[in-house]
Amino acid sequence: MGTARVAIVTSEGGADADADLPLILAALRGAGVSAQAVAWDADRPQWDGFDLAVIRSTWDYADRLPEFLAWADATAEVTRLWNPAPLVRWNSDKRYLLELARHKVPVVPTxxxxxxxxxxxxxxxxxxxxxxxxxxxxxxxxxxxxxxxxxxxxxxxxxxxxxxxxxxxxxxxxxxxxxxxxxxxxLVAEGERALVFFGGSFSHAIRKQPLLTEAGLIDNFRVPHPGAAPYEPSEAELRTARAALAAVPAPGELLFARVDLALDEAREPVLMELELIEPNLFLGINSHGLERLTEAVAAALTATR
CATH class of the missing domain: 3.30.1490.20 (ATP-grasp fold, A domain)
Structure with a gap:
């Protein structure tokens, strides 16, 4: 068998703004994988020439959702797409919170x-x-x-x-x-928590400052993830995150997932969002996260070959 080829899927804006992207490419290449950053809407990319396509910084997907979902479906026909196309569709609309709530996952009332x-x-x-x-x-x-x-x-x-x-x-x-x-x-004032999982296993977490600092303001140019710093989650936070992932309608483990939590007035963790499409994984903040992602990609490649 030849060298495995992996597409790290990005977007025109994401390729420049994604701090994780060069780290991922370097780590995979260092592990002997032929890794290439490819915009999801690039002109005529040969997706069937890749053994695996890993969605990362496709940060314009919400503005072009029908087109993006069609791309995910078509790409999944010719190569292995992670996370899988049906899950991308499910996670693209936050009405998934209703389904998680029906599975007794503690969710912010919505x-x-x-x-x-x-x-x-x-x-x-x-x-x-x-x-x-x-x-x-x-x-x-x-x-x-x-x-x-x-x-x-x-x-x-x-x-x-x-x-x-x-x-x-x-x-x-x-x-x-x-x-x-x-x-x-x-209690969001005490920070939002983001717990990162690779291959179904907890990797690392960060805590970040609240984003909606000024009331009544729609600001689409906010700096994302202000003050992100390493964080050691509580057992209750880990339980809530794992309960959310267990309720995801997908067979097998996810290549990556980020579970965003906050504390309610009883200081219990509640799910704010479940990020399964293109979350920032904060690989530059945790020294082991990049290694764990590389291992998860290698495991996914083994399953495809």
Whole structure:
């Protein structure tokens, strides 16, 4: 057999901004793998010439979702795609939180308002019952689209600003987008946790400063992951992360996963998001993460050959 060929899938903007990308390429090449960064929408790439395609910094996918999902399906027909195309589709819309909640995973309470119109909370609430009070709470709320990455078109609203939060949701609905409404968790001020897994095994974690620091502001140019630093997760956080991954509708272990958590008012960890498509893995922060990812890729290659 010849040298294994691996595509590390990126995007036009992601190739320049992804700090993990050069680390991954160097580590794989050092392990004897022919690794190449390829934009998912590059002109006529020969995906069938790769033994494995690993999605990494495809950070424009949310703005071009139908096109991206079609690419994932087509690429999976000719090579092994990780994470798998059906899982990419499932994870691309944050309504997956409803499914995880049905599996008893502790999730930030979330309502989804559809453009057509009804709320989904695990049950449903007719839009005729929808009013400004649904956009308020003791600590305010967060409003964001169900399909988004990097906190785009997201803002938090302080108590008493329900009318502003409602206008935000209506703006999303008017654009044909599903809106999410979540209570703001005040203990986010202590930091969001991101737990990284490779091949189903915990690798490392970071804690980062809150992103929505200014209330009422939609800022699509925020610096992502402010103040990210190594973090030792609690046993409760590890249990919650593993429960979320166990509820994922996919056979076998995932090549990579990032589980984003925060603390509720009882100081219990709750899931904010489950990142299975193109998360930052913070490989420059943890010295062992890159080695573990390289091992996971090698295991995936063994399974394909």
């Amino acid at each position: 309502r989804f308002l559809e453009p057509g119109g009804s709320f989904h909370t695990g049950g449903s609430l007719d839009t005729e019952d929808f009013d400004t009070e649904d956009f308020d709470g003791p600590h305010g709320v967060v409003v964001k689209p169900a399909v988004s990455s990097g906190a785009r078109d997201t803002a938090r609203y302080e108590p008493g600003r329900g009318a502003d939060a409602e206008r935000h949701a209506r703006m999303l609905l008017d654009r044909g987008r599903t809106a999410m409404v979540q209570p703001y968790l005040p």
